[in-house]
Amino acid sequence: MSRLFGTDGVRGIANVGLTPELAFSLGVAAASVLKLQCTGRPSMLVGKDTRISGDMLEFALIAGITSAGVDAVRLGILPTPGVAYLTRHSEACAGVMISASHNPFEDNGIKFFGADGFKLLDAQEDEIERRMERTEAADRPQREQIGRVYDRHDEVVRYRDFLSSTLKADLTGLHVVVDAANGAAYELAKALFAERGARVTLLSVEPNGININVGCGSTHPETLAQTVKDLKADVGLAFDGDADRLIAVDASGEIVDGDRIMLICAHHMKKHGRLHDDTLVTTVMSNVGFVRAAQELGIRLVRTAVGDRYVMEAMREGHFSLGGEQSGHLIFLDLTTTGDGMLSALQLLDVMAQEKKPLHELAAIMKSYPQVLVNVRVKDKTAWRTNGSILQIIREIEDEIGENGRLLVRESGTESLVRVMAEGPQESLVRAQVERIVDVIRRELETA
Template sequence: MGKLFGTDGIRGVANEVLTPELVYGIARCAGYYFTKHETNPKILIGKDTRISGDMIEAALSLGFTSVGVEVIKLGVVTTPAVAYLTKNTEAVAGVMISASHNPMEDNGIKFFSNEGFKLQDSVEDEIEELYFIKKELPYPTGEKVGIVKEDKSLQNMYLEYLKTTISNKFNGIKVGLDCANGSAYDLAPKLFEELGAQVHTIFNTPDGTNINKNCGSTHPEELAKYVVEQGLDLGFAFDGDADRLIAIDKTGAEIDGDFILAICGKHLKEQGKLPGGVVVSTVMANLGFDLACQREGLEPIKTKVGDRYVLEEMLKGGYTLGGEQSGHIIFLEHGTTGDGILTAVQLLDTLISLGQDLSDAKTILEKLPQVLINVKVNDKEKYLTSTKISSKVEEVEGKLGSTGRVLVRPSGTENLIRVMIEGKNPQEIKELAEEIASVIKTELA
């Protein structure tokens, strides 16, 4: 049987891999799965700002309505907004159309259950089975055919909820926002303005083709310059669907997920709101994060890379805070998935409560030098069977000894092999990472 779902939904180049025909078929199968035991079922659809979003939204709507589902279009919203609204309305499921931080030509679809969580593997498997075995699904007629409605007002319900998660107003604080020309372009400035901040926004003019283009959480350099030039207190950079956050302090320094987890984790622990003192992170977390946790009495638990694995560990252990260095942060008390805007308001609320600015708070963590190289390959799975690559990795690990570490892994969403090395000597780890990358290129490119 074929495979549709990856580590974060279904992704591909829009109209090449992710065609209207494919999306229509998936929507029929998913719609049937979610609604076979429901009467008057509703599914929410949100999208980011990619030019292909309208096409995929139309194909999803066609597939869902053809099996009797009522579709409610939310318009341009963030991924976590879809998750929240799916959980807190009468919807049986929600779908977000986005390829997150990927280039604009890519797109994707992420499904959420009526509890607001991304689908379990077993559910994805059942939808795939329906799709590939070509089971004859019903075609209801007459009044049983689904309809399409649009309700952009639900976006305000999400924003109003975010306000209830914090205890301080942001009056007078000068905040820079990089909206990545994506889903946050309208919602984030509106929220921060309503909370009293002086908002300065860049990359908030989406045209369908400029999402993530040299901006956002994967390219926060422009925001860093902007914060310093404008004399702002701090800045927040989101990705295309705003489920990630990278912060910038007043000096222009980048504050990634490791810092955010440490700062917020310590504060939550002091408030008695961090069960077991546990912060869930991934194997990509910097060694400096572990040292900070040890110093502050926090207990780091590590998972595989991917926010779905972080969430699984949090649910299993009853933990409330977890995330990734890349900026996927989950505050499980407030949300069911990584949420860049929620993380931004939680971080700023924490800083206000502590009476600190971000440049002071970041001293909780001192990072070891780290190098990350992304190598484009044709088949990312082949690295598992390459003895030349594994031998090179072992050789580099031998050179580093106990003073560093090596992590080589395939990307969950792109045809890339990621090579990460940490150590004491920046020049040495750069050279060693390039050596491994060179072998990967030779073997797999």
């Protein structure tokens, strides 16, 4: 049997690959394994985003959790980092989030956090999978040992208070446009920024179960950019469906991605002695311009494979303060245990206020090389690695690029995609190089 857990929990098309039956089995197995971290009556916190399948999977998951003798605490609609924070600052043995993050609404996912608020280790996920393969009487307690269900939707206030406490500056006079992606942050976003004095304009805060991430949020910031320009606002902030990512927009409508946000925050932290070992952790997807700017600023880089779990592993191993991805998944490890879009937004606004500089001026900290990324949906996302024709065209393009840029071909960790990305000084040439590789992949592999 192939591994059930991917790079970010268990993902699949709701009611197809990710069924209520699977959610129930996961609930039983995870509760049976993770309750061992508890003393006394064990409990698990459960949150979800706004997808139509969230209720279905939540009920199935909770049925499994309670049948394993663990209480389930329903948090309602809440960002993924909110579940992590509340798990860490409670007596729960674990937390679980039902979300597929930036993926389309038909997908969903289940990810677990340990009692410490960190995502599970591979060994813990493997133990949960092994437990799913067998049924043990000990997994199904009886009588008063059966778990109960409690609703605690008010816990979101405790998470909001934490976020607000990380902001040092006053935001009075700042006009902020927020795109909540019709996702988990749709209720929380306005109160969070407005209570610190900002004037807030909201976009994509009317979720209907199927419009999460549709033409909005961090994966589609175009409408946000135009709105910021039209309203002459100071800054735009876009989150994804579970609000663990941030993409910003400056007053002129220019998009400020995760690379720039990381570098802005890292430079500010370094100046104030808060960037441990003057080191920033990032993935191989970061732009060449990012790498060169970091070197000029005296910031050392630790590079990892794509995926926030790999960034987190490097950060914890080196005790580093800041890390993240170009996609906007930033981790402020001195403050919390996972990527948090709204926390990242507050830290960015804090730098703007303390430095007394608009975002476009701060974003000039680096010059990006033109970057072209094309996703190819295929049946088998790993087959390119052994295909001679694909490997040959990759070698040819790498030789053409040489020292003037870079090429990266990889499979997605969460979707059936092969991603082809290249950077170089001339966008038209880079785009043509990427398309040559994409054409061969489409010719050689069965597309989905």
